[in-house]
Amino acid sequence: MFSEPFAHGNSWVHALDARLRIGVAFIFSCVLAVATTWQQAKFGLIAACLLLICSRPPLRPLLRRLAAVNIFVLFLWLTVPCTMPGPAAFHLGSLSCSLAGLHLVWLITLKANAISLLFIACVATMPVAYFGHALHALRLPGKFVFLLLFTYRAIFLLADEWQRLNTALRLHNFVATSSLHSYRTLGTLVGLTLLRSIDRAGRIHQAMLLRGFSGHFTSLAEFRFTRRDGKFTVAALALLLLYFTLF
Amino acid sequence: MPLFALDHISFAYPQGPELLQDTSFAFHATEKIGFHGPNGCGKSTFFLLVTGLLKPKSGHIRFYDCIISKEKEFRALRREVGLVLQNADDQLFHATVLEDLAFGPLNLGLSPAEAKKRAEQTLAQLGLSNLRDRLTHQLSGGEKRLIALASILAMQPKVLLLDEPTNDLDPTHKKKLMQILHELQTGWIIVSHDFDFLRDTCTGFMSIEGQRLRRSESLHLHQHVHAHPLGDMPHAHE
């Protein structure tokens, strides 16, 4: 149901140390988030694009993700120019679009896409479980990492229970119509999905305790910082330096 | 000295009837006990009480002759008493088989490399190495059951509590499970409705009668209805 379309490539980006990739994504997106000029944002966009191309992502999922981001941006295009004060660029009937508003939205568009591309290149290129382990290796508290990983798992459990109940309904020839019977059945379906998922979570907790779980985060993942990672770090630092000398 | 013992235990689920009433039981680490009884008589509940996942209404559990009640003390018990639950689905919670098998050893304090080795050894021992990198939620029912057993064996417990281990297993894998058990140096309590299996793997028996745990030397012979759907492939009755 939730696939990780970018996670299983074999480019050199995938082979980089996960901690390094998360660090780079974090630092560069912070830098980009506070950028104030088009040039800065374009610089970031180009850098992110290059890295993304190196990670050789599958095209369709990539377009779908970018579409999702840009739908939000589209709403900004519809609202911000009309509501920002300032000299008007042009008029649409009684609405006037301010020049400052257009400038700002274009900046946001560039920045949003740059950061999304950066995250797809750096972070989406590892499975979620691995991401959690890397965060733990970066000294994030175990509790936080548990929360992340278990939330992710819980979505699957919920979906799984829903599927199971749905199958049971179909086996009993249930067809959803707009009758009271249908609404009652669907209501029960939602309720049961939640109840069963809670039960199931309880049983999983039991199984964890039976295997000696005591609240500490453990993981098989071992992270190694190789020469390739060293080179990448140098390149990233150089890029950062270039950015700050240029702007 | 028994490994663990129940003293005057009573238990009922909230709003449920009394399942166990003032019952006592002691288990020695070398015993091999078959546990049978009708559906819903409280066999799985008994296992959960022993391992501290449920708390008795009254009475207490002893581990090496010490009364235990705290979670920390039960944690020590669970190192030596490995329980494989009835529902294999809920026991595998990592993405891959290898990670799942390494979870127990990691919790016991092994390093990632050691835990990985232990997981691989366990898989090899059970002849399941081909499942090493499979995703746990994509395994078949029988495979899940074997991996659930493996995940407990990877912790190398002293005794095993197995809750209907033969469910979902075909005859070949049932025989393989028997073989695995025969090679182990542990004691066990096995819950099963499969009397042939119990007779082949256990030397003593127990059941729940009138909310009490009862031991018996032999299986009382229940009427043994036995299907031979594959008439041209008969099997021997000893």
Ligand SMILES: Nc1ncnc2c1ncn2[C@@H]1O[C@H](COP(=O)(O)OP(=O)(O)OP(=O)(O)O)[C@@H](O)[C@H]1O
């Ligand atoms: N979590 C629960 N809450 C309330 N009642 C429960 C719960 N789990 C089990 N029961 C009830 O307690 C009784 C004993 O359940 P238990 O699972 O121990 O039976 P069992 O002997 O293992 O049966 P089976 O052979 O079917 O596995 C059953 O009547 C069951 O309905």
Ligand SMILES: [Mg+2]
């Ligand atoms: Mg049971």
